[in-house]
Amino acid sequence: MPLRDLLTGGIVAVFGAVLLLFGNHLSPGTAVRMGPGFVPRAVAIGLLLVAAGIIARGLVSYPARRADQPAEAPIQxxxxxxxxxxxxxxxxxxxxxxxxxxxxxxxxxxxxxxxxxxxxxxxxxxxxxxxxxxxxxxxxxxxxxxxxxxxx
Amino acid sequence: MELLGHLGLGFEVALTWQNLLFCLIGALLGTLVGVLPGIGPATTIAILLPITFDLPAVGALIMLAGIYYGAQYGGSTTAILVNMPGESSGIITALDGHQMARQGRAGVALGIAAIGSLFAGTVSTFFIAGSAGTLSELGLMFGPAENVALMVLAIVAVMVMGKGSVLNSLAMVLIGLALGLIGTDVETSKARYTFGIAELRDGIDFIPLAMGLFGISEILRTLETPGNGDVIKSRISGLWPKWADLKASALPILRGTGVGTVLGILPGSGTLLASFSAYMLEKRISRTPERFGKGAIEGLAAPESANNAAAQTSFVPMLTLGMPSGAVTALMIGAMTIHGISPGPQVVTQRPELFWGVVCSMWIGNAMLLIINLPLIAIWVSILRIPYRRLVPAIILFCCIGAYSVNNSTFDVVVLFAAGLFGYVLSRLDCEPTPLLLAFIIGPMLEENFRRAMRVAHGDAMTFIDKPISLTLLLAAAGLLLITLVPGIQSRRAEVFKEGSS
Structure with a gap:
């Protein structure tokens, strides 16, 4: 289901983007003395990479995975x-x-x-x-x- | 006998009337909520967390443990009677348990489930008591680098053992870490991602987050399948199994207990793997495997015992190393932190009364379940018959009051709302909330230990590989990740979950 993967990837990417944008003022510090910005940046990069991966998977596997998808219950x-x-x-x-x-x-x-x-x-x-x-x-x-x- | 001394202390704590009462209330409430169709132990604990909030730490953990066992037992009851299990391991229980109920043997099935659970609980309590000391001694040798490696292993294990895509689980872990960043940075006291909202300065409270992600979204999911399922209509009688039934299930209970005890310790494996393995084992060694799925008593006794043994031994890594192995233990760690206990190996030595009290109350809780549930089964059945549309508003109201009462803050109710809708969206997108919650809870500890480890090593990241314990743990995590990439295992994994959910 490409739509589902695109949506998931989109949500994940938004989290990554928010971390980067609103964490810009946080100093990453040095490897010895890490500042408050180091881990947020690392997590943000991870989020963006995973988002790209999920979106890519959705685009690649679109035709193959369609057949075995069970019918979804309607959204409540x-x-x-x-x-x-x-x-x-x-x-x-x-x-x-x-x-x-x-x-x-x-x-x-x-x-x-x-x-x-x-x-x-x-x-x-x-x-x-x-x-x-x-x-x-x-x-x-x-x-x-x-x-x-x-x-x- | 050091062990007897420890157990003595534990029973002394667990047998005070307050703690017995907490255990009893926990077991009763846990069963009450756990019996609701589609609601599993993690959801039950999340919903009921706020009531333990004002108790002393020992009492709160004892009550939570009681809630957990109660929820498990309640879930089995529902699986047997309605074929609507609240959690994945209940699906295995339902395979033969529900068939027994359809053949008019619901009473026997419930009785055997209770007896098997009690036996498994007894064995695994002793197992925990015996192994905890050694493990926590090992844990005391851990420095920040080893702690980081251990937490990485815990996160990877939950990712790999959960159902669905590992990439999605990784995304959930990262979102959990991101949400855990919100609040004041411990080292520099700089506010991070608070967006100027005063309530966010201490971070998002984990109770409304867990209630929303598990409770509210679970309810929305259950709304998708209308109706209560078909509750067994006939009166349930003869809860005490006949001698022949007991004889037929004695060995399966024994084997199930063994399987569950061992598999429960593994991080991330949880109860599904245990009950599934126990079921498959029975089916394989049975002389009449064709009876399985048609009401074979072995097919109920073994996984129910395994389930309970694993539920109990999954506390071992949590209590001794402070490492959660799934949603339930992650919630318990969150509860410990609220009570000012930092989970880890030092708990055994610094708070022996807490540690041993909780261990002993596990056994008491199991015994209580057997005693209270056999007479109360009629009540649970009548709850199963309440139309779901009347239960939903009650649960929602309960969640609102619970979320509000933690800090008397309306902001927490808004968090509950946001987490509930977000959880529903995630579950529609095949993303499991468990890795998210786990990462949210251990994220701050992970960051703190990571930064400390880097400082101790003068900024050299090789420190994680240079230390033998840390290297072993990281290799184990890498191994788990690699396993999921092997095609054979991948399809096997899909098969397990398929068999589990069909």
């Missing part, structure tokens, strides 16, 4: 989006509105990852899990998580 766009937004919502909400409300939002949004459940069920699940989380983490384990919005 819906799942990735709702779970991703669910996690980000938690990050955004936990400090301003507290555990209960942010847990409800996270559970509700991430439950949208899968079909097959009605709105009332999702709401009940969100409320139930938020309640359990509050009991387990705030009350039983005593984590310093604010349960409710802090009024200030």
């Amino acid at each position: 766009w819906r799942g990735a989006a709702s779970i991703g937004i669910g996690i980000l919502a938690f990050a955004a909400l936990i400090q301003p509105v507290g555990l209960i409300a942010s847990a409800m939002v996270t559970v509700f949004v991430s439950s949208l990852a899968q079909q097959g459940e009605g709105l009332p069920e999702r709401v009940v699940l969100a409320g139930g899990l938020a309640g359990v989380a509050g009991l387990v983490f705030s009350v039983a384990l005593g984590l310093p998580l604010p349960m409710l919005p802090t009024l200030s």
